Amino acid sequence: MTMRLREFAVDLETPLSTAKGDIERREGLLVAVDVAGETGVGEATPLPGWTESLEDCRDALAGLTEGDAEGAAAGDPKSAIEDGALADAPAARHAVSLAVADARARAAGRPLAASLATDPHTSLPVNATLGDDDPEATVEAAETAVESGYDCLKLKVGARDPTDDVARLRAVREAVGPDVALRADANAAWDRWAADRFLDSVEELGLDLDYLEQPLPADELDGHAVLRRLHDTPIALDESLSTVAPERALASNAADVLVCKPMALGGPDRVRDLAARARDAGVAVVVTTTIDAVVARLGALHVAASLPGDRAHGLATASLLDADLAADPAPVREGRMRVPESPGLGIDADALFR
Ligand SMILES: [Mg+2]
Incomplete structure (x- = not known):
């Protein structure tokens, strides 16, 4: 099982003012995983106040691609979402969980909702x-x-x-x-x-x-x-x-x-x-x-x-x-x-x- 990351940034059409501050652009990481012979994709777009920071999200995902101290295989996304390694990084966990679900649904030949x-x-x-x-x-x-x-x-x-x-x-x-x-x-x-x-x-x-x-x-x-x-x-x-x-x-x-x-x-x-x-x-x-x-x-x-x-x-x-x-x-x-x-x-x- 392998995992790839890609950073991205998208601007908002017009800055959005919220109770937690103005949002001008959304930055995050795309995650691709290969599971069951299919590539699945997920997205981590942290929103401080709701999730970890972009920096913490990046670190959490980079940690997965390098393997962790517990001895989990490098880039094993399934164990990452099951063993709580991403418990403090919901956006990172979201990306990996979504990518695994996408790959499994593709392998089953079904839309994600139907899987x-x-x-x-x-x-x-x-x-x-x-x-x-x-x-x-x-x-x-x-x-x-x-x-x-x-x-x-x-x-x-x-x-x-x-x-x-x-x-x-x-x-x-x-x-x-x-x-x-x-x-x-x-x-x-x-x-x-x-x-x-x-x-x-x-x-x-x-x-x-x-x-x-x-x-x-x-x-x-x-x-x-x-x-x-x-x-x-x-x-x-x-x-x-x-x-x-x-x-x-x-x-x-x-x-x-x-x-x-x-x-x-x-x-x-x-x-x-x-x-x-x-x-x-x-x-x-x-x-x-x-x-x-x-x-x-x-x-x-x-x-x-x-x-x-x-x-x-x-x-x-x-x-x-x-x-x-x-x-x-x-x-x-x-x-x-x-x-x-x-x-x-x-x-x-x-x-x-x-
Ligand atoms: Mg609301």
Whole structure:
């Protein structure tokens, strides 16, 4: 078994401001592994705040190609993901795990989604993300998204007073009508009081949110559990899953929905494990990217397609990038992404390393 690495950098179309700082470009490593006579490819695109740093990711992967002190064979990707060598480097683990899964699916002659589940979705609805802006601009962006076929919109909230965010949501609801699903993502910006006020107004006005994502700081599981008890609006956790063990989030009754980022959780296998435990607890899963390049986006698409349920996923992030590593075989059309039908991820692994 051999393993190859390739560094890459892709610029964003326009810098993206997030609660954890501005993102101007995405840098990472592609990993190719040869397993069962097939080459599989994976991607590590670290996002500090969610994963290890680029430097730590690079070191973790370089360590694998050199073999480790425990005597594991140099470049043995399967043992690397099984023995916990990459436990502190989720982006690195993601790349290796995805590459091994891609190679195995190729060897079996099946799309990755079909090698993970017996009856995967063939296409998935995805949400459009609307950044923070005044009500008029938010409505304009919402109408553009709905005209292009999206029936699920995620509004970024939390940058202004909750009353103003409610006004934005109300304007969007009035513009798009009752059949478009609306989500709000506060990125941990609020305290209990602000979140309470927001949810009271949203519910009084009948704005019918699909869910409110991460209203409170990541470690406040109890606060989220209280919001769930006090309000009808479903609560989703995102940032919390990179701060506390996902099992704790489930045990705390803090969420109706878990927002799962394969890059932050350590790979497609980790997402599937967590989704199974979530399902047992009656909690839904939405898969999102960490603004990744095409290989990791395809990985997220296949793993999302392998899960039951018909909620829209947060995979429509290709348009944020100014360039990509290869042509995208799963562009968003009419608010949906089709899962590639060719074996593995559906992308030419060797071409990425040429
Ligand atoms: Mg989020």
